[in-house]
Amino acid sequence: MTFGFPPGLDQLAPQARDLYIRDLKSVAGIEKLRFFPLAVESGFGCTLVEAGGRELLDLTATWTAAGLGHGHPRVVEAMTQAAKRPPGAGGLSAAHPDSVGLAEDLLALVPGAGDRRVYLGHAGSDACDVVIRASRFATGKKRIVGFHHSYHGGIGVAMAASGVHVEAGSVTADPLTTFVDYPNPYRPPSTDPSGPEAALRASLGQVEAALAEGDVACLMFEPILADGGMVVPPPGFLRGLEELCHRYDTLLVCDEVKVGLGRPGMMHAFQLDGATPDLVCFGKVLGNGLPLSAAVGPAEILDGPSAAALLTTAGNPVCTAVGRTVLRVLQEEQLPERARRAGERLRAGLEQLQNERIGDIRGHGLANGVELVADRDSKVPDKKLAAATVYRAFELGVVVYYVGGNVLEVTPPLVISDAEIDRAVEILGQSIDDAAAGKVPDAVVAAYAGW
Ligand SMILES: Cc1ncc(COP(=O)(O)O)c(C=O)c1O
Structure with missing residues (x-):
């Protein structure tokens, strides 16, 4: 040895x-x-x-970031061409065709109504963090509902609202986050013999109780609970969340960072259950290995407050050029x-x-x-x-x-x-x-x- x-x-x-x-x-x-x-x-x-x-x-x-494979030729080409064209950084204080273009591409790709915006960031973590902060600011509500064993990031509120990190003791739980059970068909509540349906009922019941307490800015969920054990929820879960969020006037935030953009056998994992979230977070494969993330949602949530989510190189032209290519390759191939x-x-x-x-x-x-x-x-x-x-x-x-x-x-x-x-x-x-x-x-x- x-x-x-x-x-x-x-x-x-x-x-x-x-x-x-x-x-x-x-x-x-x-x-x-x-x-x-x-x-x-x-x-x-x-x-x-x-x-x-x-x-x-x-x-x-x-961890799904190289979703198109390592060194995909079209990604390499997009990266090389973009790197040859200054400026090397953008987004923060200037418009650039590739960052604007990627935002427009995502608006076209993600279903939703009304006036919407796209946040461009570096990692799934900052996209989720910004969405939680923006939801709190825009709604004036302070609480969040999330799931045990969830993962939304390794920094900030996204980390403190991630069940995996809280359970591991690597961070103190966000004091205004209520954690509820994700429905696990393989491990339904032991007292009920009806399996997946029991898991679904129990989870949605806990969600409803948490929402009914009021003051909830958003509910964060993964369409497949990935880092928590690749748990595929029973059919009806996402639609159930959507219905409850509408009933209790709460924003529904879908974290597609890990399993979204083609991996689930369709473009978005939330389509598995025919739900339409208010906000959607992307990362990992969006940059195919380069640091790039995004969140898509209503302008009234993502437009303010101005200058509250500043990362100097966010939306930089090399990453956004790659992001545009990734979206094209996903569709063309x-x-x-x-x-x-x-x-x-x-x-x-x-x-x-x-x-x-x-x-x-x-x-x-x-x-x-x-x-x-x-x-x-x-x-x-x-x-x-x-x-x-x-x-x-x-x-x-x-x-x-x-x-x-x-x-x-x-x-x-x-x-x-x-x-x-x-x-x-x-x-x-x-x-x-x-x-x-x-x-x-x-x-x-x-x-x-x-x-
Ligand atoms: C569902 C989900 N959201 C967010 C993140 C955070 O992404 P990143 O590590 O790229 O910041 C991850 C990372 O594993 C994830 O699985």
Whole structure:
């Protein structure tokens, strides 16, 4: 073992090991979430290239940010052309064709009525944060309703209103946020035998009670609870939220940052349930790896107060040129439809896996979760197995992470081929089998805390 460093480094190529050790010694731990010693030099399509040259199949798309695949030629071209044209920064104090153009493109892409505006930012975090602050300011109401195990950001109010962060103790909960249960069809309330319907009723009941208390500026929700465990809500959930928000005069904010823009097998995940939110947040794939986010909503919410959400390089022309290209590629290459078909093939393959520790397989398009449990009867979540499985997959040549403690998150780039899907299924199956058979030593897994 390399003395003083986490186990597993000895198995890496020398270049990967050296890079990982330099990273350990230089980059702050506060911004790391590691599952195995991944040291990447480049990538193409659904492939990540480790330092030293080993090729890995990427089932994460970098937490969905590289949704069009690594180094998509049209994205590279848009970025290169934009970088050659000054100014290198814009938006804050000047209009620029690409930032204005991206805002117009998003207005055309997102359903909604009346006079609307687009906030352009750097990350899903600031888009969600700004929407919460703007909703409070415009409505004069102070409370927010959100969900346990939700994720809306790693900064500001968006972080303090994120169940995942609050539960982990990495931030104090926003004192004016009420957290309620997200409906989980696999884990409905134990007292009710009617399964998903019971989960739906219980969740909407809690939402209604929270809204009825009054003074709620907005309700924040993820159309699929992603970092909380890739939980697909029962049909009717989004429409139920919409109906309640209308009844209690509360803004409905849909956070599409992680699973939106083609990944669910349609352009927007809120379309799964035919709902129309008041505000929608985007990030990740919008920049295909460059820092870019957006929020779309009513002018009366997003126009004021002026100069209250200032990031010097927000809306910068390189990122917004890429954002425009991403939206075009999504439509021209029919990636939502490709994601729908690829997801069906992926889930059909996963369903064939025999391991009894697979409790549930769920998803829409290429937003998928594989929940690992102690056994199918007890459904006890098996976090250790999830950690060992992703470690073993890395050894076997696949990059996959887990969310919600025990759920493998399978979110490859939308351009994944059938052959890559079949390879993914095979290696995931092998990894679960090997991890369940104890082939990954506990000490190795323990060194990578994950979350
Ligand atoms: C649903 C959701 N919203 C917001 C964010 C924050 O995005 P970012 O990390 O790009 O700031 C994330 C990140 O995982 C997310 O999953």
